[in-house]
Amino acid sequence: MHIPRADALAKHDRAMRTTPHPYTWVVLVLTIGLMLSDYMSRQVLNAVFPALKAVWHLSDAQLGSFNSVVALMVGVLTLPLSILADRWGRVRSIVLMAALWSLATLGCALSTSYGNMLLARALVGLGEASYGAVGPALIMGIFPAHLRSSLTASFMAGAALGSVIGMALGGVIMAHLGWRWAFGTMAGFGIVLVVLYRAVVTEARLAPHRIETACRAAPGRMRLAQSARIVFEGLFASVSARFAYLGSGLQVFVGGALYAWLPSYLNRYYGMPPARAGVMAAGFVLINGLGMVLCGMLVDRASKGDPTRKWGIALAYCAMSALLLAVAFRVPDGTLQLVLIAAAMFVVSGTNGPSGAMVANVTPAAIHGSVFATLTLANSLLGMAPGPFVTGFVADRIGLHGALQVLPCVGLVSMLAFALGKRYYAGDLERARRAHA
Template sequence: MGQYLSGAARADTALTAKPARSHAYAWLVFALIFALLLSDYMSRQVLNAVFPHLRLEWSLSDAKLGSLSGIVALMVGLFTVPFSLMADRWGRVRSLAVMALLWSCGTLACALSASYGHMLAARFFVGIGEAAYGSVGLAVILSIFPPSMRATLTGAFTSGGMFGAVLGMGLGGVVAARFGWRAAFMAMAVFGLIVVLIYCVAVTEARLARHAAGSPATRGQAVPGRVRPPLPALLGGLFWAPSLVCAYVGSGLQLFIAYAIMAWMPSYLNRYYDMPSDKATLLAAALLIVSGIGMTLCGMLTDRASRNAPARQLTLAILFCLVSCALLLAGFRLPPGTAQLLLIGLGMLLAMGTWGPAGAMVVGLSRPSTHATALAMLTLANNILGAAPAPYLTGLLADRIGLLGALQMVPLISLGAAVVFLIAKPRYLRDLRLAEARNETERTLA
């Protein structure tokens, strides 16, 4: 009897300890994939910190300097969806390792470049490596956490891009000033290579599958890569529901505002506050950090409010659009000063808050086996409707009515985003029920 009780006690202890270990492993995976996202954006943005050095050493024009940055954005735009599709079918975990290794080696090649042509080729491979990392990395993270954390994790993970951009420019500038521009690229490459080595040791497809099977929070979810639907069905599943399409469009429209303000804020501070360019850039970088914090906080609020009522995801997305619009409209109509900067900061805190709700919607409405591809479509919509046109169209408007006038008009686009989310709201629960029924079939097949 004593042996039986002892064995039962040990079994009970194992059962209670296993979820704790499983929970800790999930956060370890999150930390490593988040660290690689930091490396992604540090490698991408360090170039901006060394522009003056490259211009002086190689006598480059502004157009050539811009092309070194633009080639990465071009590769990301072209290959986000196809590479995410490949990762869904080949294996997300190993795909992440290959991506990180490629952009880290590309960044190392930047440090060894002897000419503009060499640097352009190296940046090409940096862009190829980074193309689908955000969508695939997020898909892996969401597969090992409970669905009730989707908006929080989407906002928290994506905010790493903001923090990585600030670190890349800030640390890159410091290293370049002390040790030269080659050392700045070298430092970013070494950081990426160290993290990818730790990632390869700690994260495998088999360990993730065991985690999903052993964790009460994720038990029953489909294991990524176990079910591979035909390509036509996979692509059709990216647009099958009206509310899914609305999530893409609404998110892209809302991010137009954030990207427009981030791009033009240094110029605005320089022209209307008479700030030197270095101080203007630092204050604009602070807004990036505020936006990153806002993405995380808004995601947490969304998960908490919609835990038993998924339709509240849309309610909060609409609220983030309307409140950020009101704050930014009011802010840019105040005279320059502390009150204006405070309102703009509060507006930017909420301006990217829709990323979490939109990401949760996309994941909930798409097949588990295609989450990376669906999130890539969300990223593509954010770039096509937001990041790509926002700086250019705002600049065109500024040429006609002045930069202040343009920034006073830009927040109105949030009203369009709110309307799109409002259109999705009455259809969302119906679409979600249909998606859950379809996903249950996929879980059975897995």
């Protein structure tokens, strides 16, 4: 493996201590804005579930498949497309991806059958496929390493906020203008953001602010990023990273199922009209996004002296969310249940920030695009893809309430994965440091 020159590493270390330039904050806001658009386009569907179920006479499994096909496309394509994005240029790739998912969302608005909608949703997934990896990689490249948990959590919080807007605004628009306009509005917002991003963010403007510039400039490191064999070795050589991928994906299963089905749960069991159910579910997702950021900040603060604390805190988030959900779906419908669901939503995605930091800390900076692609793949194939569909499949047999009672079991398995990963993290971290020495 190539060892960077001492002067290159010295420059790199000095860059890591610099204060971020104001332009980098603008890039961060716009990149999170596109994540917002991404999840507005993805989650508006949940608010219109009741309308689609009535119009096309769909089962819960079919409704869940609209969410799952997006996550499936993301999971299958995120790694190869992210590797291509590293070569082709992250900014150009981001613009192309955002344009595609926005146009595909417009296609959802024009769908006339289950098959049309499924195809349009698959194209949404194609557009979103590597954004969850390329976006964080771009951000990590222009901010200091000690902010990684906070930055990852903030980026993922854009997903939560986008889900809030998609659900709440989608439900309101559907109530007044119909479900097609709900999709159309999200598509229009995305197109506007694409134009703005293209005008403001360019590779040339980013170049002076790249923290990893010195290391990336070395020819050997460029070969590393472009060698599939070495990339895959870097991705999976760390045992703790493998468990982080697994634990993160399983915990996303729980959050993804809640995102998809809370509007329908409120509609069916509380008798709320779809618009109100969408707004209330959006409130839960807003709590989730707030928790994601605050939990990520807590991890950064608590793990300054001991990086292994990230794992212990992730374990705590899994345990707390599993316990709260187990109790919530076993108490009668009412205020107490809603409070417990809100508390669970606050911590259920708390593992997102530390998971990103865990895998970034034990892998080479040159392959962080691929690292986050792999994390996105795990979150998609283990979490977002099966979560809504499996929950809908079970709901068709034992009811939605019964299906949601099973979710805490998945959270316990996620906790086990983080517990196993913690055992190897200190050694993997030391090996990563020696490799860059």
